[in-house]
Structure formats: C-alpha cells, structure tokens
Amino acid sequence: MASSDVIIIGGGIIGLSLAHRLASEKLRVVVLDRQQPGLEASWAAAGMLCPGPEPPDDNALVPLAKKSLGLYPEFINAIEESSGARTNFRRDGTLELFFGASAEAERDRIVAAHRAHDLGTRAIPANEARAIEASLCESDFGAAWLPHECTVDPRALISAVLQAATNCGAEVRANVEVRNLAIAGSRCDGVESQSEKFNAKHIIVAAGCFSSAIGAAARFARTRPIRGQMVSLRAARPIPNHVVRSHNGYVVPRGNGLLVAGSTIEDVGFEKCVTAGGIARILSAAIELIPELAGAAIEETWSGLRPDTPDHLPLIGATEIEGLWLATGHYRNGILLAPATAQILGNWILQGKPDFNVEAYSPRRFTTEKSTAAL
Numbered sequence: 001m002a003s004s005d006v007i008i009i010g011g012g013i014i015g016l017s018l019a020h021r022l023a024s025e026k027l028r029v030v031v032l033d034r035q036q037p038g039l040e041a042s043w044a045a046a047g048m049l050c051p052g053p054e055p056p057d058d059n060a061l062v063p064l065a066k067k068s069l070g071l072y073p074e075f076i077n078a079i080e081e082s083s084g085a086r087t088n089f090r091r092d093g094t095l096e097l098f099f100g101a102s103a104e105a106e107r108d109r110i111v112a113a114h115r116a117h118d119l120g121t122r123a124i125p126a127n128e129a130r131a132i133e134a135s136l137c138e139s140d141f142g143a144a145w146l147p148h149e150c151t152v153d154p155r156a157l158i159s160a161v162l163q164a165a166t167n168c169g170a171e172v173r174a175n176v177e178v179r180n181l182a183i184a185g186s187r188c189d190g191v192e193s194q195s196e197k198f199n200a201k202h203i204i205v206a207a208g209c210f211s212s213a214i215g216a217a218a219r220f221a222r223t224r225p226i227r228g229q230m231v232s233l234r235a236a237r238p239i240p241n242h243v244v245r246s247h248n249g250y251v252v253p254r255g256n257g258l259l260v261a262g263s264t265i266e267d268v269g270f271e272k273c274v275t276a277g278g279i280a281r282i283l284s285a286a287i288e289l290i291p292e293l294a295g296a297a298i299e300e301t302w303s304g305l306r307p308d309t310p311d312h313l314p315l316i317g318a319t320e321i322e323g324l325w326l327a328t329g330h331y332r333n334g335i336l337l338a339p340a341t342a343q344i345l346g347n348w349i350l351q352g353k354p355d356f357n358v359e360a361y362s363p364r365r366f367t368t369e370k371s372t373a374a375l
C-alpha cells in the first residue's frame with residue numbers, strides 16, 4: 001500500500017494549488033485524479049478574478065475573495081517561476097454596464113456594495129467608459145469601473161500549476177478514481193480506488209462538484225453541479241481590451257483578438273453539453289456589449305460544471321473525522337479562490353490551526369442535525 005503525508009482527491013485548480021503549496025514545504029503529496037488532471041470546471045472557466053459581493057448584499061465570500069485576489073500576483077510569480085510557463089495574468093480592470101430604466105439605480109447599488117468592502121469600484125459616465133473601451137455599444141447605459149479586477153487564462157494556469165506542483169515534488173496520478181475513504185473509528189487515514197489503497201496522514205477532498213459522490217465523503221461534501229456554457233471568439237482586431245460585463249453576460253479578452261464569452265447558470269445535473277439556446281443567449285449578451293463582435297469567428301464552444309453548495313459558499317477546512325479535510329464547493333469563484341484556499345488550508349495542515357477566519361466556509365456547517373434537515 002502506497003503511503004504519503006497528504007493525498008489530494010482531484011487535480012483541478014484547487015487540488016493542484018494545494019499540492020504545490022504543500023509540496024513546496026517538503027511534504028510528500030500525492031494527487032489522484034480519475035482522468036487527466038485539470039479537465040473539469042477549472043478548464044471551462046472564464047478566469048475573471050472578481051472579489052465583489054454577488055448578489056450585492058451577499059457579503060460572506062468577500063473577505064476570502066479579497067484575500068485571494070491580493071495573493072494573486074505572488075501566486076502567479078511562484079507558479080510561473082517554478083513551472084517556467086506563462087499564465088496570461090492581466091491586471092486590466094473591468095467595465096460593468098447597466099441597461100434599461102433602472103440602470104443608474106442598479107449601478108449605484110453595486111458601487112455602494114463594493115465601496116463598503118473598499119474594492120475601489122466607482123460610477124463613471126458613459127463617455128469615460130468609452131474612453132476606457134472604445135468598442136462599447138452606442139446605446140444608453142450606466143457604467144461602473146472596477147480597476148482592481150484581473151483575469152487569468154485558466155487552461156494556461158492549470159497546466160502551469162500542474163507543472164509547478166510536480167517540479168516541487170508532488171506526485172500527480174491520472175486515471176485513478178477514488179471510490180471511498182478508509183475510515184477507522186473517528187479517523188480517516190486513506191482512500192480506495194477500484195484496485196489500490198493509498199495511505200496518508202491527511203486526506204483532502206478536492207474533487208469539485210463530484211466530491212459528494214466519493215463514498216463516505218458525501219456526508220460532508222455537499223456539492224452539486226451547476227452547468228455553465230462558454231464560447232470563444234476570434235475578432236479581426238483586439239477588442240475588447242478589458243473585461244466588459246452586464247447582467248446578461250461577459251466578454252473576457254485573452255489578447256491578439258481572442259476572447260471568451262459566457263455564461264449560463266443551469267441546474268441540469270451532470271449533463272455537460274452545449275445547447276443552441278445557451279450559446280444564443282451568450283452571443284446576444286456579448287454583441288449587446290460590443291456590437292462589432294457580430295463579425296467575430298466562433299472558435300470553440302464548451303461547458304463545465306461549477307461545484308455549488310447549498311449556501312453557495314465553499315467548503316474549506318477540517319471535518320469531524322480526524323485527518324479528513326475538504327477544499328471544494330468553490331462554485332463560480334474557484335479560479336479566484338485557489339491561492340487563498342491553498343494558503344489557508346496549507347498553513348492549517350502545517351501549523352495545526354487556521355490563520356484566517358474560515359467559520360463561514362466550515363465543512364461542519366452542513367453536518368449538524370438541524371442544517372441537514374433543512375437541506
């Protein structure tokens with residue numbers, strides 16, 4: 001039976017960032033993925049790093065999101081240095097547009113919510129928005145400028161983090177599906193695949209929306225899939241130069257005329273397909289923001305499954321079972337939250353206690369009798 005310090009179930013952005021963090025501290029880390037790592041939600045993401053409350057009065061995620069955005073430059077430096085690869089990390093800011101009769105009121109509500117968290121967001125007139133992004137539509141809109149928002153190319157990032165984790169000594173094993181946890185009494189000390197057993201002092205469930213399907217982990221990992229569809233476009237010239245979004249959708253530039261547009265939020269189980277209606281809505285929102293995109297070529301369409309939880313907050317931390325940790329349920333923000341998740345859980349495992357207030361994200365919140373009954 002193979003033995004290590006840490007086993008991480010799932011090689012998405014969360015599992016691999018944790019592997020990099022822990023292997024950098026010389027722990028013996030094994031990542032097990034049931035396919036090639038990085039091909040689920042992390043591969044499908046747009047890569048926007050948006051720390052603001054969504055909806056505007058939903059504040060519980062903001063402290064973690066702000067911390068993670070603050071860690072991003074350092075995280076990218078470490079990953080790019082260790083892997084020798086680039087991640088297309090861009091610090092260009094975001095324009096958010098609001099259409100319709102209540103556009104300005106809605107914009108002011110969001111700006112006020114962001115200001116309460118000191119996020120640097122400000123209302124700007126339409127002409128200033130057009131000065132920032134000349135390709136914007138001609139119609140009337142309210143606008144907000146979010147100068148601190150960044151983007152990264154998730155596919156480039158995941159491949160760099162995989163390389164960085166491996167270079168630091170983590171062993172990443174593809175095509176190993178974890179079927180169950182080895183729990184003896186109040187302690188978890190291993191996992192079981194179809195044909196192998198793996199032992200470790202710490203077991204971390206980081207299997208995205210599939211976490212709830214891993215045998216005994218189901219009790220803690222209350223995840224479920226929420227589908228998001230995406231499309232990438234190739235424009236004749238590099239437009240836009242910043243993320244532009246509205247209530248209906250967003251466009252995210254990757255450089256050289258390539259951009260991605262999204263998305264849908266669909267509760268359709270594990271059905272990972274692309275639909276005519278989904279792509280039509282995404283393209284209509286993108287063209288509403290930047291009409292010139294009507295002439296862009298469609299390069300690719302795809303969909304992914306966001307790992308949602310009953311309260312839409314992640315599950316990060318220790319469970320009631322000694323040795324069993326969760327790092328899952330990052331829903332719409334796993335790319336943003338990867339650096340903070342890796343740092344907080346990594347430090348917790350290394351030092352024996354958390355160095356950040358993770359109460360709101362505790363895996364224990366769904367295992368009390370009261371909350372289980374309510375779900």
Ligand SMILES: Cc1cc2nc3c(=O)[nH]c(=O)nc-3n(C[C@H](O)[C@H](O)[C@H](O)COP(=O)(O)OP(=O)(O)OC[C@H]3O[C@@H](n4cnc5c(N)ncnc54)[C@H](O)[C@@H]3O)c2cc1C
Nearest residue numbers: 010012014034040042046047048178208228304334335336
């Ligand atoms: C369309 C779309 C757009 C998004 N846009 C953004 C965005 O702009 N910004 C942002 O921050 N986030 C975004 N997200 C959310 C983000 O992608 C996710 O929160 C994040 O990728 C979750 O990462 P993960 O590592 O937890 O899960 P995943 O990337 O899903 O990885 C889980 C891994 O676990 C493996 N696995 C599953 N079951 C087992 C098992 N039994 N044994 C072994 N391995 C297993 C899988 O093969 C997979 O590799 C978006 C998501 C989607 C779908």
